[in-house]
Amino acid sequence: MKRFEPLIEWALLLCALLSIGTTAGIILVLTIETFAFLREVPVTDFLFGTNWTPLFATPSFGVLPLVAGTVMVSAIAMAVALPMGLLSAVYLSEYAPLGVRRMVKPILEILAGVPTVVYGYFALLFVTPLLQQVLPGLAGFNALSPGIVMGIMILPLVSSLSEDAMQAVPRGLREGAYALGATKMQTSLRVVLPAAFSGITAACILAASRAIGETMIVAIAAGQQPRLTANPLVPIETMTAYIVQVSLGDTPQGTLEYRTIFAVGMLLFLGTFMLNLVSAWLRARFREEYS
Amino acid sequence: MSDPATRLTALGALASRSSQHQHPPVDRPVKIHAESLNFSYGSTRALTDISIRIHPNVVTAFIGPSGCGKSTFLRTLNRMNDIIPGTRVEGKVLIDGTDIYGPGIDVVALRRRVGMVFQKSNPFPKSIFDNIAYGLRINGMAGTRSELAERVEESLRQAALWDEVKDRLQTSALAMSGGQQQRLCIARALAVRPDILLMDEPASALDPIATQRIEELVYDLKKTYTIVIVTHNMQQAARVSDFTAFFWLGRLVEYDRTDKMFTAPAEKVTEDYVTGRFG
Ligand SMILES: Nc1ncnc2c1ncn2[C@@H]1O[C@H](COP(=O)(O)OP(=O)(O)O)[C@@H](O)[C@H]1O
Ligand SMILES: [Mg+2]
Numbered sequence: 385m386k387r388f389e390p391l392i393e394w395a396l397l398l399c400a401l402l403s404i405g406t407t408a409g410i411i412l413v414l415t416i417e418t419f420a421f422l423r424e425v426p427v428t429d430f431l432f433g434t435n436w437t438p439l440f441a442t443p444s445f446g447v448l449p450l451v452a453g454t455v456m457v458s459a460i461a462m463a464v465a466l467p468m469g470l471l472s473a474v475y476l477s478e479y480a481p482l483g484v485r486r487m488v489k490p491i492l493e494i495l496a497g498v499p500t501v502v503y504g505y506f507a508l509l510f511v512t513p514l515l516q517q518v519l520p521g522l523a524g525f526n527a528l529s530p531g532i533v534m535g536i537m538i539l540p541l542v543s544s545l546s547e548d549a550m551q552a553v554p555r556g557l558r559e560g561a562y563a564l565g566a567t568k569m570q571t572s573l574r575v576v577l578p579a580a581f582s583g584i585t586a587a588c589i590l591a592a593s594r595a596i597g598e599t600m601i602v603a604i605a606a607g608q609q610p611r612l613t614a615n616p617l618v619p620i621e622t623m624t625a626y627i628v629q630v631s632l633g634d635t636p637q638g639t640l641e642y643r644t645i646f647a648v649g650m651l652l653f654l655g656t657f658m659l660n661l662v663s664a665w666l667r668a669r670f671r672e673e674y675s
Numbered sequence: 676m677s678d679p680a681t682r683l684t685a686l687g688a689l690a691s692r693s694s695q696h697q698h699p700p701v702d703r704p705v706k707i708h709a710e711s712l713n714f715s716y717g718s719t720r721a722l723t724d725i726s727i728r729i730h731p732n733v734v735t736a737f738i739g740p741s742g743c744g745k746s747t748f749l750r751t752l753n754r755m756n757d758i759i760p761g762t763r764v765e766g767k768v769l770i771d772g773t774d775i776y777g778p779g780i781d782v783v784a785l786r787r788r789v790g791m792v793f794q795k796s797n798p799f800p801k802s803i804f805d806n807i808a809y810g811l812r813i814n815g816m817a818g819t820r821s822e823l824a825e826r827v828e829e830s831l832r833q834a835a836l837w838d839e840v841k842d843r844l845q846t847s848a849l850a851m852s853g854g855q856q857q858r859l860c861i862a863r864a865l866a867v868r869p870d871i872l873l874m875d876e877p878a879s880a881l882d883p884i885a886t887q888r889i890e891e892l893v894y895d896l897k898k899t900y901t902i903v904i905v906t907h908n909m910q911q912a913a914r915v916s917d918f919t920a921f922f923w924l925g926r927l928v929e930y931d932r933t934d935k936m937f938t939a940p941a942e943k944v945t946e947d948y949v950t951g952r953f954g
Contacts, residue, residue, distance in 0.1 A: 556795055559791075560799065561799075561809070561813075563793075564790075564864070566783070566809075570813045
């Protein structure tokens with residue numbers, strides 16, 4: 385056995401290097417292609433233009449419609465996931481008997497493991513028709529339905545991570561509140577929740593970053609019409625959905641049109657990367673508070 | 676007296692004897708009266724047949740070796756053990772004549788009247804001001820902004836903390852020193868105007884100077900409050916308390932005036948403990 389040990393060590397190192405190498409490779413390709421793109425399209429046109437029609441005869445490369453689509457769907461998702469996720473976290477952490485907590489947590493985690501393509505068709509074929517019954521103006525492709533479904537998708541993440549953060553609040557703090565005559569509700573909402581604030585914020589940011597990067601649901605159910613609108617009832621296109629559209633289409637490689645997906649990808653990467661950094665920083669701070 | 680078997684025999688002898696040593700023969704008003712109190716954590720019995728009369732406006736110290744049930748008994752006095760699942764209480768605890776385990780008792784109101792300071796200081800991760808204001812706000816005692824500020828100042832003064840923190844009331848309580856944090860917890864408890872203050876080894880994590888400040892504070896506070904303090908430090912019990920109760924293996928072995936307990940205890944076990952022969 386002893387002889388194999390160095391071998392295993394090398395294999396593990398190789399795996400680690402491989403994943404680091406892949407990441408570095410992706411960033412490298414993104415960077416090179418983005419610079420190539422920006423040589424032909426001024427960066428201000430790209431970032432602040434309000435028309436995204438790269439495949440038209442007279443192309444326009446303003447990315448704002450895609451950004452707006454992403455932000456709108458993510459915002460709807462967060463509007464669904466935040467209140468429900470927080471409430472369920474408060475319930476699970478502070479109110480639920482141990483047996484319930486032990487049962488519900490794994491179920492929530494299974495929910496997180498459902499393939500997103502399933503959620504996508506669920507949005508398109510079930511939620512949209514359902515919503516159309518109450519919202520007659522709702523188009524077949526829209527931001528609302530995938531937003532809601534995406535909210536359901538990230539809900540377990542919000543709930544589970546927030547619950548972890550609340551569980552990490554020392555019991556002494558709860559006792560301190562009870563000893564002053566606080567009710568369970570006052571203890572949960574006014575001591576435990578604020579004490580877990582940075583951990584919960586980290587969870588929410590992570591969830592938002594998941595929503596922004598989520599692809600299948602929006603590619604299937606939100607449509608492919610980049611437009612700068614605040615109306616959630618009409619078809620839109622997100623950054624991720626656009627990348628899918630072009631990658632799967634017949635746009636020839638090496639053309640400017642093709643490079644757009646790297647530029648959009650770079651923007652997406654920077655956005656989620658920054659959110660993840662903030663989240664990690666908050667979590668580290670939270671851990672410090674209670675070490 | 677060091678091996679457990681002898682101790683257990685001695686305990687048997689104690690239990691069968693009349694409990695004449697459990698009540699000092701004093702004619703004083705009674706604030707807290709526990710009667711035949713038993714307590715269990717699930718199937719583990721932690722307290723057996725505790726009966727004690729605690730007097731107002733004095734300091735009563737609970738002493739005894741670690742694990743003998745001091746904290747558990749202290750926490751039965753404000754029903755803090757209620758929040759631990761699976762605990763069971765039998766017997767009575769009368770405070771001002773009312774059984775706090777009786778029907779119709781408002782536990783929240785009880786805990787406001789019976790304040791508690793914990794072994795490990797537990798300020799909320801809020802500002803110094805908000806730590807004190809919290810109890811007032813949740814109990815609907817906040818009043819106007821200036822009344823609240825007044826009450827906060829008064830509590831901090833009572834806890835001998837005002838002069839040290841008056842210029843930084845809005846800074847985080849977690850940035851204070853350990854001794855200051857503990858005095859903040861005392862101020863927080865005093866803010867809701869309890870009449871009993873329970874303190875569970877409030878100075879066990881503090882340096883000698885901070886400890887001395889807490890002890891002076893306890894001495895001052897007994898004019899206004901009934902104070903029960905758990906300590907494993909015999910010198911501390913002797914210094915701060917008027918009455919001392921010695922707990923051992925979940926029972927109250929002896930309870931008397933502190934000077935009597937330390938100079939002429941009735942029980943051999945008490946004597947062995949206070950002279951440092953075990954524990
Ligand atoms: N939360 C708990 N669950 C189960 N047993 C406990 C708990 N707290 C204390 N005990 C047990 O009850 C007994 C008395 O503990 P405690 O009251 O903390 O003693 P002391 O404060 O005198 O050191 C010990 O045997 C301890 O192990
Ligand atoms: Mg203790």
